[in-house]
Amino acid sequence: MAVAFDSRLQEEYAALFAGLVVSPSRREEVGRLAARILLPANRARYAAVEAAAGVPWFVVALIHNLEASGSFRSHLHNGDLLTARTVRVPAGLPKAAPAQGDAYSWEESAADALAFDRLDQWTDWTVPGIAFALERYNGFGYRRRYPHVKSPYLWSFSNAYTRGKFIADGVFSPDAVSQQCGAMTLLSALVEDAPEVAARLGFTQPDAPDEVARPTPHVADDGSAVDVPGDPPRFPGKYLLPGSREKAAIRKVQERLAQMGASPGAPSGAFDTPTHFAVQLFQSRAADLEGVPLEIDGIVGPKTWGALFGPLSIDSEWVKPSFRVGKREADLASAVIEIAEGEIDVREVPPGSNRGPQVEAYLSSVGLKGGNPWCMAFVHWCFAGAAGALGVPNRVPATGHVRTSWQQTGKIASGVRVVTAQEAARDPSLVTAGMVFFLGLDGGTGHAGIVAANVNGLLSTIEGNTNDGGSREGIGVFRRVGRKVTDAKVLGYAAFG
Incomplete structure (x- = not known):
């Protein structure tokens, strides 16, 4: 199935x-790349390829770093x-002979590589457009098989x-770690x-700013906050990050950032890219209330x-909960996600009937027959298969x-980690891959699915009895991206182990 470059x-x-932060241990390396x-001589060669192929010079540079380690003696292919x-x-490219001599120039080879992969026909060079073009260039294997x-x-080299x-071709290792800087990580540095x-x-x-941001506010002898005008606003109870809707709180942050020498521009109440950059700038210079340097993630949490x-x-x-996912929970989560991935594209037969051979297998696992809603049954079936395989x-x-x-x-006494909606709003990182999300909908109904990934509060999920729009009465098993940890309809999350 083709991967569509849709709004989702x-x-x-x-x-x-917007939420990308370069891994601290890799910042120096990314900076060198x-x-x-940006060396003038290299920049000029990339610009020459842009003139020939129409691909932005910095995108050519990203591909060059990944495919040829930045060597101008190697094919961009x-x-x-x-x-x-x-x-x-x-193999066998470019098909045409070298324009001069026995060897190809880097520029003619680069233009051929971009044309071979039809990047010279791509026109959307926004951040999403670049990400899609480069992921397609490399292949959608991760997205299709290991989302x-x-x-x-x-x-790679970032918090994502x-x-x-x-x-190797077709061989995936869940423990292997890429040692090459990812294109979007390098783009963030550019x-x-x-x-x-x-x-x-x-x-x-x-x-x-003309001067370094002022020190972190502190407490005077009478207990009042120093360096904070008036009665300080209270933490809103939710982490603020790109996509947050807490306009009043975001506006206060924007105003305060300006006072602290890290202005994102006119306060708008929207957590946009300038605000994200401004928060990172402030975090790079400030410490929390205990004097510990802030994590530079561009997210406004309690610290x-x-x-x-x-x-x-x-x-x-508002003390950030600390926990470590245990091995049993992690193993079960990995197995559940693998099973759920294998069910993507299962469809009802006929559509809209809550029936079909595989759908009825899901329902049977909870003692129900075809014709019933089956999102929760799908979750139970996936966990039953994973637990059986692990002997737990x-x-x-x-x-x-x-x-x-x-x-x-x-009410389960052990082997379950429950995260309430309130706890998830305080700390979205508590929601981890392999958890079950529970939504409470109108009329006493609900919807559930499996969390495949959580990136800064934005979830990738695998759900049954749904569709691309996230309905609870859909026609199959779909992988969705777009649910937020802080969705108002969330009852909570649960990890089993």
């Missing part, structure tokens, strides 16, 4: 890039030497990617270091809010009713 996918790419691209046609896949792993070709990699790149992508970065507005702005309950109990309640399952899950 565009939003996913935009959210991932960006600096090499795959890194083979320019002294002959390519030997590895794609909980963001393609390292795009996101941890591990999981194809180590946006920061090259105003021309930022401008072409529509970004307006915050101006560097960043406290650093902005002082200790009186944070209630004691299946603790997902054997019911097809979402609200009943949620209630019964909360």
Whole structure:
């Protein structure tokens, strides 16, 4: 099935890039790669290819780094030497003989590679358009087979990617870690270091302040917050990040950032790209209320809010929960996701009937017959298969009713980690891959599915009895991207192990 460049996918790419933070251990390396691209001599060669093929010079540079390690002695197609046609896949390119002499020039080979993959025909060079074009260039293997792993070709060396990699054609290792900088990670460095790149992508970065941001607010002898005008605003109870709708809280953050020398521009109440950059700038210079440097993730949680507005702005309950996913939970989560992925594209027969051979197998696992809603039954069936394979109990309640399952899950004494909607709003990172999400809908109904990944509060899920729009009365098993941890209809989440 072809991967469509639809609004949902565009939003996913935009959210991932807006929330991208280069891994601390890789920042120096990413900086060196960006600096090499921006050397005048290299920049000129990329520009020559843009003139010939119509692909932005910085996109050519991203591909060059990934396919040829930035070497101008190698084909852009795959890194083979320019002294002959390519030997590895794609082999035998360019088909035409070298324009001069026995070896190809890097520029003619690069133009041929871009034409071979039809990048010279692509016209959407926005951030989502670049991400889609490059993921298609490398292949959609991760998206189709392992959607909980963001393609390292795009996101390696950033917070969007941890591990999981194809180590050979068709051979995937869940523990392998890419050692190559992802294209979008490197693009984020170019946006920061090259105003021309930022401008072409529509970004307006915050101006560097004339002086370093002021120290983190502190408490005076009488307990009042110093350096915070008036009564400080209270933390809103939700992490603020790209896509957040808490306009009043975001506006206060924008106003405070301006006061602290990291202005994102005129306060708008929208957590846009300039705001994300401004938060990162502030975080790079500030510490939390305990004097620990802030994590530079561009997200306003309790620690960043406290650093902005002082200790009186944070209630004691807003202490970030700390937990470590146990091995049993992690193993079961991985097995469940693998089983659920294998069911994607199962459809009702006929559509709209809540019937069909596989649908009725799901329903049978909770003692129901064809014709009943089956989203919760799908979840139970996936966990039953995973638990059986691992030789552990299946603790997902054997019911097809979402609200009943949620209630019964909360009563299980052990082997379950429940995250309420309120806890998830305080700390979206508590929602991890392999958890079940429970939604409460009108009329006492509900919907449930399996979390495949959580990237800064934006979920990738696998759901039964749904469709591309996320309906609870859909016609099959779909993978969806776009649900948010903080969805108002969320009852909660549960991890089983």
